[in-house]
Amino acid sequence: MPEGHSVHRIALQFARHFVGERVSTSSPQGRFVEGAGLLDGRTMTASRAVGKQLFLEFDEALYLRVHLGIYGAWDFAGSIEQDPVTRSARGRMGQTGQHGVVDDDEDAPGTVVGEHEDSLASIGAPRRARLRMGEESSSTEALESFPAEPVGQVRVRLLTERAVADLRGPTACEVLDAAAVQEVIDRLGPDPLVDDPDEGEERMLERVRRRRVPIGLLLMDQSVVSGIGNVYRAELLFRARLDPHTPGASLPEDVIRELWRDWRYLLGVGVETGQMLTMDGLDEDAQRRARRSRADRHWVYKREGLPCRNCGTHVVLELAAARKLYYCPSCQQ
Structure with a gap:
């Protein structure tokens, strides 16, 4: 999607x-x-x-x-x-x-x-x-x-x-x-490119912290925050080193705020480049590979069974609300 x-x-x-x-x-x-x-x-x-x-x-x-x-x-x-x-x-x-x-x-x-x-x-x-x-x-x-x-x-x-x-x-x-x-818009969560960044951050914070639903599901809930799909969900959680099963209400405030800010950053990169580039700090060759192939552009998305790029543990794939969820069980705990 x-x-x-x-x-x-x-x-x-x-x-x-x-x-x-x-x-x-x-x-x-x-x-x-x-x-x-x-x-x-x-x-x-x-x-x-x-x-x-x-x-x-x-x-x-x-x-x-x-x-x-x-x-x-x-x-x-x-x-x-x-x-x-x-x-x-x-x-x-x-x-x-x-x-x-x-x-x-x-x-x-x-x-x-x-x-x-x-x-x-x-x-x-x-x-x-x-x-x-x-x-x-x-x-x-x-x-x-x-x-x-x-x-x-x-x-x-x-x-x-x-x-x-x-x-x-x-x-x-x-x-x-x-x-x-x-x-329709009133039913949606904040969008970093539409809403005032500070107001959007507060709305996301409030909507995440009042629910005991796993954060891996909340990020896909368009009434909580707008625009995140399967790719960005997996990558945002990995970049935050966050267990996708953690209930939203259990997350510290600063963790939720950082998720919003990282989503704002990644969304901007996506609009600018046309690609979901979620790996930072790549050298010139790695950047070239990432732009040409999705396989070289993500931390965990569609990397089930492969070694985590950070720790070497095999990336896990499971179903969450009928959608594929990718994460590293070592880095994200």
Whole structure:
């Protein structure tokens, strides 16, 4: 499931290429015809991410709310320009031209291992499509015309004169008014990139300390803190050397505050780089490997049975509320 950094990057993509533009909205799949009709022809006025929720605002205060869930993804095409962060990554996010994606990194293979998490053209669940970088191939397909015909089950297509965004497989996709949007946001925990940092820290502290639920579950509870998914959960707990089974109410105040501050830091790194880079202090070669491969970018996530990078103890995998939980039983006790 895309985590908070991906949704913030999607919001930035819309801010850069769709906000201020008149948008033709349709539902090629046919499952969102009524909602698309409410938005068709309106101007997008703002885009905002809160945790894993995306809110696209249109004139007359109508909003498209999208939660990608496990299978959802946005594909972008057209005149999608690179920002300075993308250029500094030397193409690993996928440089996008007038009608398609071009990989301009001469040193890297044409794929980013890690489910396209840093792709400029496609953000969300991995799948093959015309505008996505292939998982095994360095080739990409330039489009002969713009806009191309929708590929696959496109729930919503947002189209301007220069850019198109196709949404597939979301968990939630609905048109809301401002009051309904606020109701959704009020149910969410603080997001470090949205809330005042100090106020957000106090809200997270209060919500964690009043519950005897294990911290490994609380970090995934979007009403406690927004945007954290399986990857960031495992990595935050390891970086804090914290046993995931510790009840929130038993944690010292300074430990909870440090979790919030570390989440704020890692979320910022994720939005800036497009990758969940959770290992600090890497030399140049290690940084290069981490940017190219998820296997070299995390402390414990998806490293079950492998030696802990810190102490050598085998990393453990267990199920917690039907989600995979990774941790080191030696470092995190």
